[in-house]
Amino acid sequence: MFEKVNKVTQEVEAFVIQNKEALEQFRISYTGRKGQIADLFDDIKNIAPDQRKAYGQEVNRLKELAQAKFNQMQEQLEASSNGQEKLNIDFTLPPVPSTLGTRHPLTVVREEIIRIFERIGFNLSEGPEIEDDWHNFTALNFPENHPARDMQDTFFVEGNMLLRTHTSSVQVRVMENQKPPIRTLSPGRVFRNEAISARAHCVFHQVEGLFIDENVSFADLKQTLYYFVQEMFGPETKIRFRPSFFPFTEPSAEIDISCLICKGTGCNICKHSGWVEIGGSGMIDPEVLRNCGIDPEKYSGFAFGMGIERITMLKYQIKDLRLFTENDMRFLRQFQSL
Ligand code: 2NL
Numbered sequence: 001m002f003e004k005v006n007k008v009t010q011e012v013e014a015f016v017i018q019n020k021e022a023l024e025q026f027r028i029s030y031t032g033r034k035g036q037i038a039d040l041f042d043d044i045k046n047i048a049p050d051q052r053k054a055y056g057q058e059v060n061r062l063k064e065l066a067q068a069k070f071n072q073m074q075e076q077l078e079a080s081s082n083g084q085e086k087l088n089i090d091f092t093l094p095p096v097p098s099t100l101g102t103r104h105p106l107t108v109v110r111e112e113i114i115r116i117f118e119r120i121g122f123n124l125s126e127g128p129e130i131e132d133d134w135h136n137f138t139a140l141n142f143p144e145n146h147p148a149r150d151m152q153d154t155f156f157v158e159g160n161m162l163l164r165t166h167t168s169s170v171q172v173r174v175m176e177n178q179k180p181p182i183r184t185l186s187p188g189r190v191f192r193n194e195a196i197s198a199r200a201h202c203v204f205h206q207v208e209g210l211f212i213d214e215n216v217s218f219a220d221l222k223q224t225l226y227y228f229v230q231e232m233f234g235p236e237t238k239i240r241f242r243p244s245f246f247p248f249t250e251p252s253a254e255i256d257i258s259c260l261i262c263k264g265t266g267c268n269i270c271k272h273s274g275w276v277e278i279g280g281s282g283m284i285d286p287e288v289l290r291n292c293g294i295d296p297e298k299y300s301g302f303a304f305g306m307g308i309e310r311i312t313m314l315k316y317q318i319k320d321l322r323l324f325t326e327n328d329m330r331f332l333r334q335f336q337s338l
Contacts, residue, residue, distance in 0.1 A: 001047055005058050008036050012066045017073040026073075030066045037063050102335045106205055106324060109312045110187050113207050116231045117185050120224070122209060125186045127170035133160040135169040139291040140248040155191050155202075163191035166305060168248065171210045175292035180299045181213040187308070198320040205308035212284070212294065212301030218251070221281055221302035229257050229278075232311070236263070240275055249282025249303060260314055269314075276314060279306030 012030055017023050030037055040059045047055045080087060114124065127135075137149055148154065148165065155163040170186040187207040194200045211220065222241065229239045238258035246252045255278050259270035266272040281304035286296035309321055316335075318324075323331050 001043060001055065002058065004043070005040055005055070005062060008040065009062050009065070012062065012069065015069075017069075017077075020077055023070070023073055023077060026066075026070060031063070031070050037066060098337075100337050102333055102337050104324075104332065105312050105316060105318070105335045106308055108335055109315060110205065110207065110308055112232065113228075113306075113308070113311070114185060114187065116228055117209060120183075120227065122183045122185045122211075125170050125174050125184045126188065127164075127167070127173050127186070129164055129189060129191070130157055130161055131164040131169045133162065135172045136162060136164050136166070139172045139288065140168055141285050141287050141291070142247045146247065153193055155193050164188075165192055166190055167206050167208045168303070168305070171208055171303065172288075172292055174210065175212070175289070175294055180294060180301070182301070183211050185209050196322065198322065201309070201321050201325070203325075204321075206305055207308060208303065208305040210284075210301065210303050212289075212299055214299060216300045216302060218283060218302070221253075221283065221304070224302070225255055225281060225304060229255075233257060233260060233315070238264070241281070244280060244282075246280060246282055248285055248288050249280075250285045252280065252282035255279045255281055255304065255306075261317070269317075278311055278314070279304055281305070 008030070015022075015026055015030075017026055027035070029035055032038070037059065040062070044052055044055060044059075133149075136154075137146070142148060154165055157163065167186040167188045167190060170188065171184070174182060174184050174186075185207060186209075188205065189203060190206050191203055194202050196202060209224075211224065222239075226239050229237050236258075237260070240256040240258075241253040242256060244252045244254040256275040257278055258264040259267060259274055259276050261267050261269045262274070264274035266274055270276050281302065284301045284303050289296040289299065289301070309324060312318065312324075313321070
């Protein structure tokens with residue numbers, strides 16, 4: 001008989017009550033008028049008289065235990081808002097800070113540019129940051145006495161080796177090593193001998209594009225860059241081509257977009273012109289094609305170059321270039337996480 005009391009005690013202790021249904025089940029099974037504890041009290045008549053006192057005490061202890069458990073769980077379930085479960089959470093505590101990093105804004109913008117050109121068939125090219133004079137200047141039609149070759153503008157390493165001043169040097173290598181059709185994008189780090197300020201740095205980032213095939217025209221250049229601008233800055237953005245000069249393209253054009261800040265009505269960013277420059281472009285000079293082993297009688301192409309810092313500053317309204325290299329967490333944390 002005592003075994004039965006022990007068995008029910010174990011059951012009562014093991015019973016898990018997470019919701020109101022379970023609480024009611026507990027009451028019916030154990031503490032209720034027709035529950036197992038009531039049955040145990042009824043059984044007292046079958047107990048040997050000398051053991052009835054001990055038996056009664058045992059069942060009473062069980063009754064108290066079960067009733068205490070019932071009361072406690074009933075209280076907890078009523079306290080929790082949905083009555084479904086008791087959550088021991090203090091919602092007023094400050095959250096555990098996220099340890100997830102953010103992507104550098106230049107990385108975010110570079111990858112966005114790459115994704116946009118990938119969709120129209122451009123692949124990626126890379127090349128060395130330490131270049132020779134041929135790939136950085138001569139192949140690109142820079143005359144021997146061009147000011148860009150000056151010590152004041154270019155970091156020379158040794159002899160005719162230098163730190164590339166643009167990623168056109170990568171494009172020269174592509175043309176030397178591949179046959180048209182060519183559609184390639186070359187993002188990368190470039191170097192110029194300049195004093196560091198809010199608007200200039202001696203290390204910065206560029207992305208250049210190259211498109212060579214039979215019958216490529218200036219209309220292809222315009223359409224490609226129009227598509228890019230719409231994707232990158234939104235469908236409201238207008239594009240404008242301004243005649244310009246580069247040694248490696250003819251004709252050449254500066255690329256302007258309608259000011260993102262004032263939508264063309266005039267503000268400080270666009271110096272009240274309504275337009276901001278994002279890069280340069282042009283039809284590849286036949287002399288450059290010839291220098292790289294491509295027949296200009298058969299093929300033509302266009303090229304363009306953009307500064308990644310400049311586009312990032314326009315997109316996020318960043319006023320000082322130095323923020324990109326200072327690694328101030330208050331700045332970096334504002335950009336999208338991984
Ligand atoms: C700018 C202007 C430009 C190119 C880059 C290029 C490359 C080869 C041949 C011809 Cl291999 N052109 N690249 C063409 C026009 C403009 O960049 O303002 N960049 C930030």
